[in-house]
Structure formats: structure tokens, C-alpha cells
Amino acid sequence: MSKADYVYSVLLDEIRNARIPGGTALRAGEVARRLGVSVTPVREALRRLEKDRLISYEAHHGATVIDLGAEALAEYYGLRAVVEGLGARLAAARITAAELTGLRDLHASMAADAEHGRYAGLGEQSMRFHLRIVDIGGPAFLGAHARSVRNSVPVPAEASLWLDERQVERQLEAHQGILAALEAGDGAAAERVMIDHVRSAGDHRTRH
Incomplete structure (x- = not known):
């Protein structure tokens, strides 16, 4: 498993099980420090989560977990x-x-x-x-x-x-x-x- 795959799997599990609830901002630097990796694989994982429509990007706000109604x-x-x-x-x-x-x-x-x-x-x-x-x-x-x-x-x-x-x-x-x-x-x-x-x-x- 690559570092990007590892970060993606961890974040996917946390989002799907609401340990990271909808509306939460995901800062690449904070995620990298928490998971013990560099920022690069975190950014790749976030792009994959955006493709999955689990997070969204907004100007000046970065990545945010989508809150579904x-x-x-x-x-x-x-x-x-x-x-x-x-x-x-x-x-x-x-x-x-x-x-x-x-x-x-x-x-x-x-x-x-x-x-x-x-x-x-x-x-x-x-x-x-x-x-x-x-x-x-x-x-x-x-x-x-x-x-x-x-x-x-x-x-x-x-x-x-x-x-x-x-x-x-x-x-x-x-x-x-x-x-x-x-x-x-x-x-x-x-x-x-x-x-x-x-x-x-x-x-x-x-x-x-």
C-alpha cells in the first residue's frame, strides 16, 4: 500500500463512520502530522476523496467533508x-x-x-x-x-x-x-x- 493509499483508506473509513463528521475542514498539514506522512500523499488522497464526492474544495477554505441532507x-x-x-x-x-x-x-x-x-x-x-x-x-x-x-x-x-x-x-x-x-x-x-x-x-x- 502506498502512502497515498494509506491516507485515503484512513480518511475514507473515518468519514464513512462519521468520526470525521460532515462540515469538518480537512487541512493537509494537520492530516499529514497526524498520520505521520508528508503533505504530498495527503493531497493525493484528498483529490481522490473529492472525486468520490466525499469532500469539496472552496476558495480560501480548502477541503471540507460534505454534509449530506x-x-x-x-x-x-x-x-x-x-x-x-x-x-x-x-x-x-x-x-x-x-x-x-x-x-x-x-x-x-x-x-x-x-x-x-x-x-x-x-x-x-x-x-x-x-x-x-x-x-x-x-x-x-x-x-x-x-x-x-x-x-x-x-x-x-x-x-x-x-x-x-x-x-x-x-x-x-x-x-x-x-x-x-x-x-x-x-x-x-x-x-x-x-x-x-x-x-x-x-x-x-x-x-x-
Whole structure:
């Protein structure tokens, strides 16, 4: 990993998990001192974050973390619903038995964690579940687009619906519904359940 990659990965994680909240000014010199690198890789990392639309530059103010409002969140989850819904529909027509087994194993692991109250890792496992489906449905382009969309908006860990015990069972049921549709080769059902599932996440995020 280059120094620029290192700085980018650290800042990306801090922004996505709201350890650097929206509206915060990012001074290259301060970031360089904190991470023990020179200013050059910090500036390169900031340019990448600007390309990701996570920071913006203003004259005389420098780089600032973008503060996203309700309209941006609605657009984000709407776009995710379209991309991941399409991925589920396409996956239903091409998923293999081994791929389906892998998804079922991941789902079973999530269910076991939920049963024992281990909620902290469910959000990360859910992301892998979603992206694996999109990769199956659209390995050429769709998977990369799904990751780009997810990286475009910070999702603080504490805002995850998987930390809400009342939501966990509902979301696991949605995953089970997606799996059933994939096994049946029912692309329309897989797309519908995925879209409803992602939109419910958006509603939860907006409320919190």
C-alpha cells in the first residue's frame, strides 16, 4: 500500500463512520502530522476523496467533508435499490448451486450472530451478502457500480439498522426472501424483495 493509499483508506473509513463528521475542514498539514506522512500523499488522497464526492474544495477554505441532507440520502438509497435490485434479478438467472450455498452459509452465520446478540458485525456481513449477489448478476460492470454507489455516502456505524434489535429479524427475513427467489430462479421476485429491503434501510437511516 502506498502512502497515498494509506491516507485515503484512513480518511475514507473515518468519514464513512462519521468520526470525521460532515462540515469538518480537512487541512493537509494537520492530516499529514497526524498520520505521520508528508503533505504530498495527503493531497493525493484528498483529490481522490473529492472525486468520490466525499469532500469539496472552496476558495480560501480548502477541503471540507460534505454534509449530506435528507434529499441526498433519499437519492443514495434510491440508486442503491435500482442497482442492487437489478443485480438480484440478473443473479436469479445465472446463480450456480455453489454460489447459492455460499450465500446461504453467509445468511446462516448472520442468523447465528443475531441469535446470540452479536449485532456489531451484521452490517458488514450484510454488505458482503448484497455485493456478492450483484457480482453474480453483473460481474462485468454492475458490481463495480454497486461499490461506487456505496462508497459515495458515509454510513456511520451507529446508524446501521443492524444495531436495532427490532430491525434485525425483519432484515434477515428479507435476505431469506431474496435467497428463496434466487433458488427459484424468480428474477422479478428477487428484484422486488431487494428493492423493498434497501428502501427500508433508507427509511431507517433517515429517521436516525
